Amino acid sequence: MSAEGKSVRNCSGTGKMHAFRCERRDYLTHGVGEYPLPIRVLHAIVFFLIWLFCRIKWRTRFYGMDELVEHVRDRGSVIVMNHVSMIDPVATVVYLGMRGVTVRPIYKSEFDRIGPAKFFFPRMGAIPIERGSADINALRAAKDALGRGECVLIYPEGTRVKSDEQEVEIHGGFSMIAQMGRSDVVPAAIVGAADPYKTRPTRGKRPLVTFGRPITFESLGVKGRKAQxxxxxxxxxxxxxxLRDELRVENPGLW
Structure with missing residues (x-):
């Protein structure tokens, strides 16, 4: 078989991946555990270094993580969270990753205009989505990830929220992904993340993250796909x- 034929075979979306033959899209159609060995080694090194930095600089505290880890041991869940800082996905994905939970965050494709992000994000398991459109490739990648037992992290607010006065449009595609992937939804909240824009007095504080109980479609008491x-x-x-407001009450001064 020619080198070209081997390349197609190894990176068709279902075959074995090769570190030097795969295209970017192959990282979306394969599980993180199927990534080529060099990429998995890079993945582990990056996660450890970020985890170590987080432990020293941000020292994020998590509530409900043990319950979440146990819940997703044999299945994937859609995790939805409020969004106040770029720290949110970094700390969440890395800390859960260090506990053996693969989390694939959804990020807006605009970040792909940044060269390093376009190369790096998919290789760390992130899934780009074209906002404002029915991005079939992103939906399929998220659905397949859930089917493999990976979690999908989504920020329905779509952007970082810097104040309670900011108008926020909730993007509800996460419910479609959960339904397609036959998954439940785990609500989560974060307060106290460092603010690089210095618009709030939370810089240098310890971020707090709490995971709520999974919500299943069956528990909603509603019939019909769209209604559910x-x-x-x-x-x-x-x-x-x-959950966010509860954290605020229990930790005055953190936003």
């Missing part, structure tokens, strides 16, 4: 904000 998706969007985000 709409109710999941409402219930999950209501729980995200309840």
């Amino acid at each position: 998706m709409a109710e999941m969007e409402r219930a999950a985000m209501a729980e995200v904000y309840r």
Whole structure:
């Protein structure tokens, strides 16, 4: 077989991956555990270094992580969280990764305009999505990830929220991904993340993250696919904000 034929065979989306033959899209159609050995080694080194930095600089504290780790041991879940800083996905993905949980964050494809991000993000398991459109490739990649037992991390607010006065449009695609992947949704909340824009007095504080109980479509008490998706969007985000407000009350001064 020619070298070209081997390349197609090894990186067709279902075959064995090769570190020097795979295209960017192959990192979306394969599980992180299927990545080529050099990429998995790089993945482990990067995660350890970021985890170590987080332990020293940010010292993020998690609540409900043990329960989440146990819950997703044999299945994938869609995790939805409020978004206040770029620290949010970094700390969440890395800390869970160090506990053996593969989390694939959804990120807006605009970041791909940054060369290093376009190369690095997919190789770390992230999934780009074209906002404002039915991005079939992203939906399929997220659905397949759930089927493999990987978690998918989504920020339905779509952007970093810097104040309670900021208008936020909730992007409800996470309920469709959960339904496609036959998954539940785990609400999560974060407060106290360092703020690189210095718009809030939280810089240097310890971020706090809490994971809520999984919400299943069966528990919603609603019939019909569209009605279930709409109710999941409402219930999950209501729980995200309840958890966030609870953290704020228990930790005055953290936003």
